[in-house]
Amino acid sequence: MSPLREGGEPVTVTTAAGTAARLTHVTKSFGPQQVLDDISVDVAPGEFVTLLGASGCGKSTLLNLVAGLDAPTTGTIEVPGGRPALMFQEHALFPWLTAGKNIELALKMRGMPRADRTDEAERLLRLVRLRGAYTKRVHELSGGMRQRVALARALAQDSRLLLMDEPFAALDAITRDVLHEELTRVWSETNVAVLFVTHNVREAVRLAERVVLLSSRPGRVARQWEVGIPHPRRIEDADVAALSVEITEQLRGEIRRHGQH
Structure with missing residues (x-):
C-alpha cells in the first residue's frame, strides 16, 4: 500500500534508475509547523552522504521519510529496491x-x-x-x-541503501573513532549507499563523500560539499580540519539566521 499525504492524497514512491535514493521537492509539516521545505537530494549507488545541521533542523525527520516510517506532506521520494535498512542511535x-x-x-x-x-x-x-x-x-x-x-x-x-541516525553519538570518543574506521571499511567492502545523519561536523567530513547542510527549521538544503579527501581519513587530519572549519562557519551562520527570527 502506498503511503498517504496528510489529507489522504497518495505519495509517489517510485524507482529512479541509477540512484540509491532521490528526494524531489519534499516538504514535511506537522500541523501548522513546517519542518522541511523543498528538499531535493540524490544519493548515488554506493555513495556515502552525511546530512548535517543544528539540532531540530529536521535531519531525523528526513531520514524517517526516506525509510518509509512517515510520509512527506508534498514531494516525491524514490528508493529503488524497496525499503532501505535503518540503524538508530x-x-x-x-x-x-x-x-x-x-x-x-x-x-x-x-x-x-x-x-x-x-x-x-x-x-x-x-x-x-x-x-x-x-x-x-x-x-x-x-x-x-x-x-x-x-x-x-x-x-x-x-538493502542497497543504509540509513544511519547518529549511530555513534552516545559512544565515547575513542570508541567512536574506532567505529568510524570500521564503518568506512564495511562501506568500501559492501558498496552499500549510506545516508548518515549527524550534528558533528568533523564526523561528517571524516566519513562522507558528500556533506549536505540543512538550514535551521524549516530545514532546507543550504549548501553541499564534495569532500574529495582520500581514505583513510582521521579526525585530526589537516584537510579534514580545514573543511570542517569552513562547514562550521556556514552552520553557525544558519544558526544565527534562525536565532534572529
Missing part, C-alpha cells in the same frame, strides 16, 4: 537474544531459509570484526560491540 537489539540470533531475525524477515541463517549471521559478524560473538548476549557486549551487531543486523536486510 540506540542499538535496539533484543536483549533476550544472542548477537547471532538478533541478526538471524533480520535474515528471517528477509526470507532467508532457516538452514542458511546461522552461516550468514556468522559471516556478517566477521564483517564487522566480531568473530566469535554469535552466542554472546547483549549485556555481555560493550557499547561499541552492540553498535557493530546493530550494523550487521542492518546489513542483513540486504
Whole structure:
C-alpha cells in the first residue's frame, strides 16, 4: 500500500534508475509547523552522504521519510529496491537474544531459509570484526560491540541503501573513532549507499563523500560539499580540519539566521 499525504492524497514512491535514493521537492509539516521545505537530494549507488545541521533542523525527520516510517506532506521520494535498512542511535537489539540470533531475525524477515541463517549471521559478524560473538548476549557486549551487531543486523536486510541516525553519538570518543574506521571499511567492502545523519561536523567530513547542510527549521538544503579527501581519513587530519572549519562557519551562520527570527 502506498503511503498517504496528510489529507489522504497518495505519495509517489517510485524507482529512479541509477540512484540509491532521490528526494524531489519534499516538504514535511506537522500541523501548522513546517519542518522541511523543498528538499531535493540524490544519493548515488554506493555513495556515502552525511546530512548535517543544528539540532531540530529536521535531519531525523528526513531520514524517517526516506525509510518509509512517515510520509512527506508534498514531494516525491524514490528508493529503488524497496525499503532501505535503518540503524538508530540506540542499538535496539533484543536483549533476550544472542548477537547471532538478533541478526538471524533480520535474515528471517528477509526470507532467508532457516538452514542458511546461522552461516550468514556468522559471516556478517566477521564483517564487522566480531568473530566469535554469535552466542554472546547483549549485556555481555560493550557499547561499541552492540553498535557493530546493530550494523550487521542492518546489513542483513540486504538493502542497497543504509540509513544511519547518529549511530555513534552516545559512544565515547575513542570508541567512536574506532567505529568510524570500521564503518568506512564495511562501506568500501559492501558498496552499500549510506545516508548518515549527524550534528558533528568533523564526523561528517571524516566519513562522507558528500556533506549536505540543512538550514535551521524549516530545514532546507543550504549548501553541499564534495569532500574529495582520500581514505583513510582521521579526525585530526589537516584537510579534514580545514573543511570542517569552513562547514562550521556556514552552520553557525544558519544558526544565527534562525536565532534572529
